[in-house]
Amino acid sequence: MEIKAGQRLACPTGATEIVVVRPPSSEVELTCAGAAVVDPGTDRTDTAVASEDDMVLVGKRYTDEESGLEVLCSKPGPGPLAADGRLLTIKGAKPLPSSD
Amino acid sequence: MNLGLLLEMVASSFPDRPAVAGGDVALTYDQLHRRAQACAERLVQGGFDSLVYCGPNDVTFPIALFGAAAAGVEFIPLNYRLADEQLHPLVEAHPGALVVAASPPVPGADPERTIDRRELLAEPEPTSAEEIELPPFVDPEDVAVVLYTSGTSGRPKAAWLRHRHLTAYVLGTVEFANADDDQAALVTVPPYHIAGLANLLSNVYAARRIVYLDAFEAEVWLDTARSQAVTQAMVVPTMLARVVAHLDGEPADLPALRTLSYGGSRMPLPVLERALELFGDTGFVNAYGLTETSSTIALLGPDDHAAARAGDPVARQRLGSVGKLLPGIEVEVRGPDDEMLAPSEPGLIFLRGEQVSGEYAGGSVLDEQGWFPTKDRGWVDADGYLFIEGRADDTIIRGGENIAPAEIEDVLARHPAVADVVVVGVPDDEWGQRIAAVVVLAPGVATTAEELQDYTRQHLRGSKTPDLVVFRAELPRTPTGKLLRREVLADLAG
Numbered sequence: 067m068e069i070k071a072g073q074r075l076a077c078p079t080g081a082t083e084i085v086v087v088r089p090p091s092s093e094v095e096l097t098c099a100g101a102a103v104v105d106p107g108t109d110r111t112d113t114a115v116a117s118e119d120d121m122v123l124v125g126k127r128y129t130d131e132e133s134g135l136e137v138l139c140s141k142p143g144p145g146p147l148a149a150d151g152r153l154l155t156i157k158g159a160k161p162l163p164s165s166d
Numbered sequence: 167m168n169l170g171l172l173l174e175m176v177a178s179s180f181p182d183r184p185a186v187a188g189g190d191v192a193l194t195y196d197q198l199h200r201r202a203q204a205c206a207e208r209l210v211q212g213g214f215d216s217l218v219y220c221g222p223n224d225v226t227f228p229i230a231l232f233g234a235a236a237a238g239v240e241f242i243p244l245n246y247r248l249a250d251e252q253l254h255p256l257v258e259a260h261p262g263a264l265v266v267a268a269s270p271p272v273p274g275a276d277p278e279r280t281i282d283r284r285e286l287l288a289e290p291e292p293t294s295a296e297e298i299e300l301p302p303f304v305d306p307e308d309v310a311v312v313l314y315t316s317g318t319s320g321r322p323k324a325a326w327l328r329h330r331h332l333t334a335y336v337l338g339t340v341e342f343a344n345a346d347d348d349q350a351a352l353v354t355v356p357p358y359h360i361a362g363l364a365n366l367l368s369n370v371y372a373a374r375r376i377v378y379l380d381a382f383e384a385e386v387w388l389d390t391a392r393s394q395a396v397t398q399a400m401v402v403p404t405m406l407a408r409v410v411a412h413l414d415g416e417p418a419d420l421p422a423l424r425t426l427s428y429g430g431s432r433m434p435l436p437v438l439e440r441a442l443e444l445f446g447d448t449g450f451v452n453a454y455g456l457t458e459t460s461s462t463i464a465l466l467g468p469d470d471h472a473a474a475r476a477g478d479p480v481a482r483q484r485l486g487s488v489g490k491l492l493p494g495i496e497v498e499v500r501g502p503d504d505e506m507l508a509p510s511e512p513g514l515i516f517l518r519g520e521q522v523s524g525e526y527a528g529g530s531v532l533d534e535q536g537w538f539p540t541k542d543r544g545w546v547d548a549d550g551y552l553f554i555e556g557r558a559d560d561t562i563i564r565g566g567e568n569i570a571p572a573e574i575e576d577v578l579a580r581h582p583a584v585a586d587v588v589v590v591g592v593p594d595d596e597w598g599q600r601i602a603a604v605v606v607l608a609p610g611v612a613t614t615a616e617e618l619q620d621y622t623r624q625h626l627r628g629s630k631t632p633d634l635v636v637f638r639a640e641l642p643r644t645p646t647g648k649l650l651r652r653e654v655l656a657d658l659a660g
Contacts, residue, residue, distance in 0.1 A: 071306045072168055072304065072307075087337065107302065124343075125179075125343055140171060141175075141178065
């Protein structure tokens with residue numbers, strides 16, 4: 067599936083939802099909890115189970131260094147997220163003093 | 167990423183947390199989100215291609231902004247206090263808009279397409295049988311917000327900020343829901359100013375409670391900050407000057423206030439130094455940015471201010487800077503021939519980064535490498551602190567408001583007693599700059615400073631009335647007739 071910036075994607079077997087911040091430089095297979103991600107509007111199940119470490123956390127950004135893919139989790143749920151089998155990693159946040 | 171998602175994420179994670187309060191209206195994040203969705207449905211159903219917001223900074227502002235974002239249409243906040251003749255062309259430029267107004271009718275707007283902003287506050291109807299489909303995908307490339315800036319020409323320019331610019335700023339600077347539930351931000355900057363917009367987005371994404379105060383008065387601001395246990399506040403230098411004057415040496419007594427940020431124009435050092443004394447343990451933040459850069463690109467943080475407060479000489483000098491660049495922002499300081507300058511050499515400031523738009527209704531001003539010419543002059547010291555001297559062009563920044571001298575000159579030039587006129591900004595501790603008009607009288611005609619001030623006030627709003635009018639026999643001009651504004655300024659200073 068082609069992945070474009072701003073696109074919403076979901077885990078087919080769990081509540082997890084993500085938004086694409088930066089698309090990959092070339093096509094990758096993006097999976098969540100082992101299954102290819104789908105459009106959030108499609109019929110989904112609630113069968114995935116994940117350890118605490120594999121949960122996808124709301125508000126965190128996940129990246130795949132190799133393809134440049136970056137996504138933001140908009141609804142938490144089971145993971146992990148992977149691109150062509152490579153696990154996505156949480157992007158380090160740089161919180162600043164509130165300027166506005 | 168699009169702006170609508172920022173609110174959606176907070177509303178689904180913290181539905182019952184207080185979101186916004188203004189006047190006698192207060193909404194939770196869920197209530198705000200549902201009203202924004204209802205606003206979006208109204209926009210989609212009516213086939214509107216944009217939303218023009220002519221109202222104050224209160225609860226209807228976020229409803230309208232996030233409603234427009236969810237509907238995938240442009241949000242255009244305008245200064246509803248503009249004179250009719252100025253507001254008219256701005257409104258008319260957006261004929262497909264739904265106009266949300268503080269007090270209809272709005273000059274230039276079709277009454278059929280105008281609603282009273284209070285309509286947006288109503289509890290949304292439970293979803294009807296024929297549900298209105300909102301667009302499932304809002305392209306990050308779409309223009310999210312159009313902000314009118316006042317440029318040197320005097321005619322407002324429509325700056326475009328796309329969803330990707332604004333979300334890059336928010337994601338790059340704010341950790342999702344990082345505010346504790348006792349945090350509250352006090353907002354006094356208007357919705358048509360980039361600071362008001364960026365402020366809203368940052369506070370929402372942090373899941374912070376926002377308290378709006380429409381008209382600024384030092385005493386009301388202090389009382390509200392105290393009674394609402396405000397933890398974060400943002401002011402323009404003029405507001406801080408008024409607060410400091412009001413305190414008259416007494417401590418501010420705002421124990422809850424963790425951060426006070428300021429920006430919008432140059433902060434006079436005497437005001438800042440007095441404020442640092444009076445605000446006890448509050449952390450100060452100086453934020454520098456422009457409309458075209460999706461607000462803040464550099465920050466001088468609480469630690470730098472605290473070091474200056476403690477008397478560190480280097481830190482005291484850096485109090486005159488705007489601090490360090492945000493992550494992901496690059497700066498170049500260039501000389502008159504576009505050459506790169508060494509550290510600490512002053513020149514023209516160019517910026518680059520994902521949040522930098524540099525785009526107007528008429529096209530982009532970014533160069534091929536993506537650099538945005540700020541037209542500000544300044545330098546970067548050896549440790550990366552950015553110092554801003556002022557605008558390279560002649561825009562007057564009075565109390566955070568950008569004023570094009572040409573606009574005032576055009577009015578004064580129409581007065582029968584005026585043969586020639588130039589308007590410049592002179593440094594001022596309270597306002598950052600004050601407006602000075604230098605006038606050459608027409609032969610055989612007399613007038614007074616007061617008369618010319620009254621005359622300007624009749625044609626432009628009060629903040630554009632010259633604070634000072636002086637008379638000269640002639641104005642310094644080049645052989646080609648170009649005004650030498652620097653010589654005018656030197657004359658006024660001398």
